[in-house]
Amino acid sequence: MMGVTWSNEAGQRLTAGGKSLEYAAWGPKPADAPTLVLLHEGLGSVALWRDFPQALVDATGFGVLAYSRAGYGASDPVDLPRPLDYMTREAEQSLGDVLDAAGIEHAILLGHSDGATIATIYAGSVSDMRIRSLILLAPHFFTEPDGLAAIRSAGDAYANGGLKEKLAKYHDNVDVAFHGWHDVWTDPGFAAWNVGDSIDHLRIPVLAIQGRDDPYGTLAQIQEIETRIYSPLETAILDNCGHAPQSDQPHATLEAVREFCARLDRIEREIVQMA
Template sequence: MFNKTCRLAAYALSLILPIALLSACASLPGATLETVGQRQIELRLTRQSAPVVVFENGLGGTLDWWAKVVPELEADTTVLAYNRPGYGRSSPADTPRDGQHVVQELRELLRQRGLAPPYVLVGHSLGGLYMQWFARRYPQEVQALVLVDSTHPAQMQGQGASEHWPSWVRVAFNAFTNVTAKAEFQAIDATGQAVLSLPSYTSGPVEVLSALHPMQDRSNPMAEHANHLRSDLVNLYPGARQVWVDSGHAMPLEAPQAVVAAIRRVRHQAASPTTTTMPLARPKARQQKELP
């Protein structure tokens, strides 16, 4: 019983660890503060050739999470990384923190910066859920979609619901997150349901990067639920490719080259629409894994 409790605690801690890692992650220099409507938005924009690659951060994350990814792309690609309202130097959030509002604010930012579609959308964790909403709601504006260990639309249902977390994890979550992250967290289920209510995105290539390390933990219902959804996400996008990456959830920091490679692949696929891809089977054991 003690060992099972320890494993459950370790798994639950992994849910909030990426937020705690923010203080130790690399820095992305060159960010500026720009006026967008009535807000100030912190962003890093490099203008090169089309299409525009747009990065969306995870829960509690800032644009610094992409510090090892952006420099690999910006020599020949227009790249936008930014902080949503409520993060970094951006203005405080003053609207609901569901996917619809987050995406509408992002589209306003893109328009005001003169960044025309179509876009290559790249989202990590909760940012991946927001990018799923974007791609499904506005498929004509999206050239390709890269989901970096993304939140599944059903993440907060069943065993994933926060009431199944140990009480100390809820305390730690509240301690590590700001008011904006708490509001985003509360809206995850509503955002997920909104995503599933829309037709799947099929207008361009989709690459699903899935973290392999968490798949080794099947010690409790929470872990099994999360691992099932990690495997299932690719099934929501017909023809999508799933790549299992030798990484934990903090993939932009732990395995940035896997993210870079995925972005380059979907750009190439979008430029060669006759190219087809198929999902890669989920690894059956630790030794069986797909690396980009």
């Protein structure tokens, strides 16, 4: 039973993982169409998806739900320092509550960066028949030296280069949002972080999209999926694209998502007709 108002108006709230989270919704309600559930990057929020949610509705005909995780946007803050396994905790302790609160019936988890990792952990560790597929934008499953160097550079930009002022437009507590991400990734103990085993347990179709010029992750992240996955996988490797395919190559990204969702929907309808 849907417990939220299906609207993209500002100020919408739901409760998950014991926190009050901001959310917004576009397009058909969960009872009327599949829902793309958006999980933002490590410095993201509902607002930072910009016009991507409506573009997804227009391209797929599906509904879209986006929410800011605790510590981001206008959602409740979190205590710092975050634990090094914060993405696993987010998957296991909060995402399911979001799906419950929103009345999600048939979901495609679409995650970007940290959000892609959280989506993979959830689908690989939680038995939830609502999750029909994953769309992963710039996913990461282990650390890479160049990516860690880019995060350290972001720390300098936050302290000295105006990044804090830019992010403050999108986060009520910008220091919590930034340091909750940056300080984990630059912690010496995080260098050995690896959640690749989540891929081993996926049994649903996956679309992975990666930019060739991503400073935070290389094609080794995509190769990790290709090596470990047992379920159907499609990949889109985009030229002239950095860490945000939805912004750097919006047309190519939307087209890949549209085709993937159309095939899934057609296959599921055929299965229903045959049953």
